[in-house]
Amino acid sequence: MEKIRVAVLGATGLVGQRFVQLLYNHPWFELEVLTASEQRVGLKYSEAVHWMWSQDPPEEVSEIRVSRTSYESVKDVDIVFSALPSSIAASVEVELAKRGKIIVSNTSSFRMDSDVPLINPEVNYEHLKLIEVQREKRGWEGFIVKNPNCTTAILTLTLKPLLDEYGVSSVRVSTMQALSGAGYRGVYSMDIIDNIIPYIKEEEEKVHRETKKILGVLEDKRVEYSGIKVSASCHRVPVLEGHLESVFVELNKRPESLNEVIRSFEEFKSKPQKLKLPTAPIHPVIVRREIDRPQPRFDRIVERGMSVVVGRVRWSETSDKEIKYLVLGSNTIRGAAGAAVLIAELLKVEGYLNL
């Protein structure tokens, strides 16, 4: 089988590096183009990147010359993954889509546009149908699909099985988010050693609105947002990778038991699992029984970072239909690059690459 050629825009950032990790020996995709900011163009990837996820970048991509972020660079590839900084993402992505490119993007621009699919693959793969709406409405040859904000991606993966089994009326979530979520230069060490920053710009708003869209129902040519009430409080902690979320969920129906809830999490499988997509985790939601898990350092990279790990599922004292639990996920993989790659795999299988 001939491989599908792919590019990563913004390949030297933390999420860009995750794309490289996930794509460099992908069975379907061939990583051909890596772009970065102007001053890095022409360098070998290994020289251009401040690699953060192991000693060195994968040898296979070290020699790739970094390209300019432009249509010219990607004109021969089939899928463009975007990890661009939001300041430039919007204009670049639109231009590429107009000129026929398929973009799977991690940046927040357009996520809430009614004709842009915002996809957490196991949760709302069917929203991909918005692609047709988008192309029709905008008259683009290509199209844009978005993966969710990291915190939202991790959260909704656990809300979906609860929604299916019991219905969900409200969610309160307090996060303990990793430094990598802010990007390499995002948090100064003087600010975070022996400290917590109880604020992340626009994060709570993203959790609120993206959750409602992702859990919404596709009706005709639009998504009817979920009526679930969501309230988030987001905090940065001195942890390198892995967002930990403390979740209180009011259900519509009281579960028989906590074991039943745990089973709902553990048995949750969806289209990516059924299709055995290469990047799909076998278990999207893993439940640890220990009293003190999940912990970021130990549980952040499970099934190559594509599973989230739940722990401490218990009743919440505030209502007899309310449960609380912890969920942890790799913010840069499950919450970013990994979700995007999984979307691209869905696009292929569902025939969206040859519209």
Add this chain to the structure above:
Amino acid sequence: MEKIRVAVLGATGLVGQRFVQLLYNHPWFELEVLTASEQRVGLKYSEAVHWMWSQDPPEEVSEIRVSRTSYESVKDVDIVFSALPSSIAASVEVELAKRGKIIVSNTSSFRMDSDVPLINPEVNYEHLKLIEVQREKRGWEGFIVKNPNCTTAILTLTLKPLLDEYGVSSVRVSTMQALSGAGYRGVYSMDIIDNIIPYIKEEEEKVHRETKKILGVLEDKRVEYSGIKVSASCHRVPVLEGHLESVFVELNKRPESLNEVIRSFEEFKSKPQKLKLPTAPIHPVIVRREIDRPQPRFDRIVERGMSVVVGRVRWSETSDKEIKYLVLGSNTIRGAAGAAVLIAELLKVEGYLNL
């Protein structure tokens, strides 16, 4: 004025050290006795302690010889502060109370006994009246008063003004608790660098039940527990000192505005402030307006560690009567030794030292 002689049991632990800091040049109290475990008896305090709160312990107490934790050691003092480990606290405290001693204790034993006052001074000073019930019921010459669990002490200081102004129906709180809360040997570095431990033994239960008792109403000879529903999720983070709590509160009445809520916090004053007790903070609850405060490293020691600092007061999207905010307090001072010293000051002014 002759000073009131006081002792600290368990004076070498982290909370014991806070007692020493608060008492060594106290205007009313004279720190005369420091006790510790057997192998330290007879040493100078400066030799016995692994001092954690500055370069060295205060010079004034460095030369005090450490005593055995026994009645003999404290028989000449007027107030005994207890920072004993819970394994031995119960039996020691009972013995001393039987033999006429007044004990203000930070350990959790007896906190929920119906005749034991569990006091967060600004919140429920009136519960001190249980002392008479206790002495009558138990036939003791002395008595025991407890300060709350650290997380609860910090939380209830913010709930009280809300309760008074709006009524509170439910509270969900996710904590990010400091290492000092577990004691000097409580958390191994291998467990917490680049990590979070999302579990603290018995902490959530303490928050649930102690909050209801503290916010309860004294009726005749007992406390009618508050009907507020409380649900906590407690987590240990790599921060040395200062518990940060993310709080969602459902009120009975919708406030006019968030500014009104802030004003309720800021204007909250209680008996310790009116009596101008030496250890009372001028403002028990301080509100920071910055978008990213409170932060543990900067806000944990305000008004000598006796104030809690609130920030990010905002509406919660889950209900139109619900607000959310962050609160930070020194777990070892406001949440432990400081609350106890403030209780002792109340005891003096209220005449409980000469029953």
Add this chain to the structure above:
Amino acid sequence: MEKIRVAVLGATGLVGQRFVQLLYNHPWFELEVLTASEQRVGLKYSEAVHWMWSQDPPEEVSEIRVSRTSYESVKDVDIVFSALPSSIAASVEVELAKRGKIIVSNTSSFRMDSDVPLINPEVNYEHLKLIEVQREKRGWEGFIVKNPNCTTAILTLTLKPLLDEYGVSSVRVSTMQALSGAGYRGVYSMDIIDNIIPYIKEEEEKVHRETKKILGVLEDKRVEYSGIKVSASCHRVPVLEGHLESVFVELNKRPESLNEVIRSFEEFKSKPQKLKLPTAPIHPVIVRREIDRPQPRFDRIVERGMSVVVGRVRWSETSDKEIKYLVLGSNTIRGAAGAAVLIAELLKVEGYLNL
């Protein structure tokens, strides 16, 4: 080929866990026995261990039942690896050696005994000949071989090529040692967050004397200690794994250039490499050219933790024959379990298993 049966004593500690990682799918060795302290005996390994090196211990060993640390437990194995705490190591190891067992041990007892080989495989494999002296002198059927202290193991791997090329007259080394070197319970978080502890018990003495023995010359039936002067200053830093050492070396002969020195490091190969032992790194000493490497988080696990990484090789201004450099190594692998496994592989190839 039938596999050689092996046991790990003290298999639940941090070094014990590294033994498990290195041995569980070893081509020559079959991990059959894991021992731990009394209260863990009979538990499955996965229940007995607080696993630190990834999410979970390898599945293959999770089901092994933990044995008592005794002769009975290991009587059927061929090689016993010891990661026992030093308090009990000496007596256990002697008993086993007397009763015919071959012990490769990480604990410090006996390391300086004249008839005990202290082996850093690439540096002084020929000292294994002391085994015969030991058996003869002590009348034991089995024998004991020791791997070096972690800091010394890492250091001597870089000193050996310098010694061979230029001769070494003196070494001054300042260390920045990882928390794992102190064991799981070795450093309390209250002591090390935002801090350094500039003292590690007996560490400097070990570096001094072990370096001289390891770099010494086997003469007849004893090791003539090296005359190199060694002075160490050892410090604990808030890093989980990987000892970083700042080394100043006075050479006997001035190198032509720093590139020549770097080449000496890079070309250093020894018997384990020639024999292609399974655990031998291809390059025992790797040199990074970047100005700011090696760094613990990125360079600690290279070639499965068996290589050390050198950086910043430069002239030292104190003498025209002096150089300085940084070296980093995995203290629990190269500096402990990995060295021991490599020794065992040498023992096999050299015929010591069938004396």
Add this chain to the structure above:
Amino acid sequence: MEKIRVAVLGATGLVGQRFVQLLYNHPWFELEVLTASEQRVGLKYSEAVHWMWSQDPPEEVSEIRVSRTSYESVKDVDIVFSALPSSIAASVEVELAKRGKIIVSNTSSFRMDSDVPLINPEVNYEHLKLIEVQREKRGWEGFIVKNPNCTTAILTLTLKPLLDEYGVSSVRVSTMQALSGAGYRGVYSMDIIDNIIPYIKEEEEKVHRETKKILGVLEDKRVEYSGIKVSASCHRVPVLEGHLESVFVELNKRPESLNEVIRSFEEFKSKPQKLKLPTAPIHPVIVRREIDRPQPRFDRIVERGMSVVVGRVRWSETSDKEIKYLVLGSNTIRGAAGAAVLIAELLKVEGYLNL
């Protein structure tokens, strides 16, 4: 007495904030002008600064409006303290000196100019005589005096008593330097959590050359550099404040005993002490006897940050005239702003303010 009016250039940086702390209630100096970069001009200091050294900046200076970094801003002050970034320091300082201003500067430009005094007050106050050389040579009305690089300031304070007592032939120093030394934005958290960066740009060179100048002898109109050989290896560690240095010193004469060395440190006093300058520490060098001190978190702020703390004084095994020890100092106070303020106090007492 009328107070001497002073300005701080670059007052919002970490060192600028230290200047503010040291000057805001100084007995001789009146802090009148605070300058910062363009976008902050006109703001109140409390709005312009991201205050790092406590909850809030001192109230007394919070209301001062931030000025532009220009001659106009400082034309009415008597002393200008400079904590400017090195990129702009040189031109600003020269302009001000030309126009008659007295500048005491922390930036590295000009430090090695032969007519610029580089002063660590207790070590080489007599080098202030270069001021006359400078003014004569350059024809300036004002003049520039420099305090040393932080690492050098801390180091030389311990070398001076050794030099006086025993003579020093060579110094090897390995540092563990705090994050604050790199400035607020100097080290990203992603780079330093669970890590060490074994390189600090130009730091080793500064230590080499500045040490020789500071320990040099003023002869006629120039400083004869010390012949001491100095070799440094500089490393950044995850510590907020306080540089820890591991020092090996070859002396010209063997001390009688280590106690004698300790006495040399402890008895070291110099002109600032004799003159009882307000910012002078009583003991410039404090020696701790504990086996595990100095430690940054506990020993970094001693005598208001103006003393350095020595520990673990011991013989070095490399030579019978060599000793080794640890020294810790506040890099932003003793190693920067504090040294500068002490210089200014010397200038006043020595009559340099009215040349």
